[in-house]
Amino acid sequence: xxxxxxxxxxxxxxxxxxxxxxxxxxxxxxxxxxxxxxxxxxxxxxxxxxxxxxxxxxxxxxxxxxxxxxxxxxxxxxxxxxxxxxxxxxxxxxxxxxxxxxxxxxxxxxxxxxxxxxxxxxxxxxxxxxxxxxxxxxxxxxxxxxxxxxxxxxxxxxxxxxxxxxxxxxxxxxxxxxxxxxxxxxxxxxxxxxxxxxxxxxxxxxxxxxxxxxxxxxxxxxxxxxxxxxxxxxxxxxxxxxxxxxxxxxxxxxxxxxxxxxxxxxxxxxxxxxxxxxxxxxxxxxxxxxxxxxxxxxxxxxxxxxxxxxxxxxxxxxxxxxxxxxxxxxxxxxxxxxxxxxxxxxxxxxxxxxxxxxxxxxxxxxxxxxx
Numbered sequence: 001x002x003x004x005x006x007x008x009x010x011x012x013x014x015x016x017x018x019x020x021x022x023x024x025x026x027x028x029x030x031x032x033x034x035x036x037x038x039x040x041x042x043x044x045x046x047x048x049x050x051x052x053x054x055x056x057x058x059x060x061x062x063x064x065x066x067x068x069x070x071x072x073x074x075x076x077x078x079x080x081x082x083x084x085x086x087x088x089x090x091x092x093x094x095x096x097x098x099x100x101x102x103x104x105x106x107x108x109x110x111x112x113x114x115x116x117x118x119x120x121x122x123x124x125x126x127x128x129x130x131x132x133x134x135x136x137x138x139x140x141x142x143x144x145x146x147x148x149x150x151x152x153x154x155x156x157x158x159x160x161x162x163x164x165x166x167x168x169x170x171x172x173x174x175x176x177x178x179x180x181x182x183x184x185x186x187x188x189x190x191x192x193x194x195x196x197x198x199x200x201x202x203x204x205x206x207x208x209x210x211x212x213x214x215x216x217x218x219x220x221x222x223x224x225x226x227x228x229x230x231x232x233x234x235x236x237x238x239x240x241x242x243x244x245x246x247x248x249x250x251x252x253x254x255x256x257x258x259x260x261x262x263x264x265x266x267x268x269x270x271x272x273x274x275x276x277x278x279x280x281x282x283x284x285x286x287x288x289x290x291x292x293x294x295x296x297x298x299x300x301x302x303x304x305x306x307x308x309x310x311x312x313x314x315x316x317x318x319x320x321x322x323x324x325x326x327x328x329x330x331x332x333x334x335x336x337x338x339x340x341x342x343x344x345x346x347x348x349x350x351x352x353x354x355x356x357x358x359x360x361x362x363x364x365x366x367x368x369x370x371x
Contacts, residue, residue: 003276003284004151006144008179014249017178021062021241028058038231047223051231055238059209062241063192065185066212069219070205070229070237075174075195076103078206081222082191083107085214086168087138094129094139094161096120098146099330104172120152123160130164139169143176143184144277148284148332154180158188168214174198175280175311178244179252185210197310198280200247201240202233240314247346248312254344255283258352267357269364271338280311283342284324285356290337291363296321298359305345312343319347319355 009017025034038051046053052070060068071081080103087093089112097117100108108115116136118129130136139161143154154171161167171184173194184192191210197203208215222228229237255275262273262285272286287295299321300306307322309315320343323329329336344352 003148003274004145005275005277005281006176006180008252008281009181009245009249011246011249011253013181014178014245017245018242021058021238021245024058024061025238025242027061028054034235036235038235040230040232042223042225042228047219048228049231049234052229052234055234058238059207059241063183063185063209065192065209067210067215069208069215069222070196070234071208071218071222072204072206072227072229074197074204074206075172075193076107076206077204078193078195078208079104079170079172080107080110081206081218082170082193082208082214083111083113083138083140085218086170086191087111087113090114091137092116092133092135094118094126094133094136094167096142096146096150096152098150099326101142101146101172102326104140104142120157121150123156126157126160127164130161130167134165136167139167140172141169141184141189142172143180144172144174144280148276154184154189155182155187158184162188168211175277178241179248179281183209190214195310196237196240197314198312199240199244200312200314202236203310203313205229205233205237207237251312251344251346252281254347254349254352255281255342257349258283258342258344261349261353266353267360269360280343283344283352284339285342286335286339287360289367291360291367292323292337292340294363294366295356295359296323296340298362299355302355302358304355304359308343312345316343317346319344319352321355321359 039049056068092114095115097119116133119125141157169189170191171189173183173192177183177194178199193208196205259273271288276284304321305318324339
């Protein structure tokens with residue numbers, strides 16, 4: 001199967017990104033300030049903890065953006081707030097002609113926003129769709145793949161949309177941030193939204209980066225104390241930022257090694273293996289027989305995580321062996337019982353291959369016994 005996974009930054013590039021993040025921290029914080037758990041409450045100047053404001057300024061500078069806002073509700077909450085800032089109820093928004101991520105679809109329904117589909121893999125389709133629908137008020141681009149055969153480039157998509165009119169663009173950067181060289185706003189989008197939990201940060205905190213115009217609106221509306229991200233939470237977001245790039249680059253390297261070894265025939269009974277962004281960049285393994293469910297059961301007994309926590313969160317150290325994503329199942333329902341996804345997390349290739357090999361061998365022995 002031909003897929004077009006996103007190009008991850010190298011370990012060397014990830015190391016430089018870590019250094020950049022720490023440098024930005026030193027430019028914003030005094031040393032003693034960073035060696036605390038931050039402040040609480042709605043300070044008179046910012047109506048939020050001063051620590052949170054400083055962290056937001058650091059994050060904005062990391063991504064060369066005008067502003068940043070930390071919000072509650074993780075990545076889904078960030079996208080929901082971002083859509084609210086950009087659009088009005090009943091507006092039309094451009095989306096890719098693929099299954100929309102579930103919580104994004106719910107946000108669109110909540111805001112009563114109509115979707116207009118175009119093929120993001122084809123810039124001419126984007127142009128024609130916008131020209132045929134001049135009342136489109138915004139666009140959403142999911143950075144990672146919605147279909148296994150998606151091949152669109154974020155920069156080219158943004159360029160194609162902006163080339164037709166001044167349409168505001170929101171990008172869903174979940175599973176891409178800290179892995180790719182440039183996130184959505186660095187490619188020309190207006191807002192980038194993602195979860196801190198997916199980059200080793202705390203649960204429930206979303207990040208919005210981009211246009212000051214939209215972020216100022218959200219800050220003015222989110223004035224109550226209970227909506228503020230507290231200082232200690234903001235610092236935890238930043239600590240995740242520091243450690244995520246290198247950890248994710250190592251993870252990508254391990255996944256690539258596993259693909260090569262599987263394609264070289266190291267484990268019998270496997271039809272195909274390849275990398276895909278579904279949604280996180282993972283190893284997809286297709287078996288010759290419909291044994292996916294049984295392999296997952298055996299892998300769990302051999303030490304693999306049977307489900308995600310935050311899909312690459314700080315809690316996920318052992319490799320994850322899991323069913324293919326809901327988006328992929330919708331796009332290709334016939335492969336559900338033949339394919340699994342594996343995310344190495346912090347494990348090495350030898351660990352991943354050992355668990356997979358033993359799980360497959362156990363299932364094949366069981367099938368032989370039954371037959």
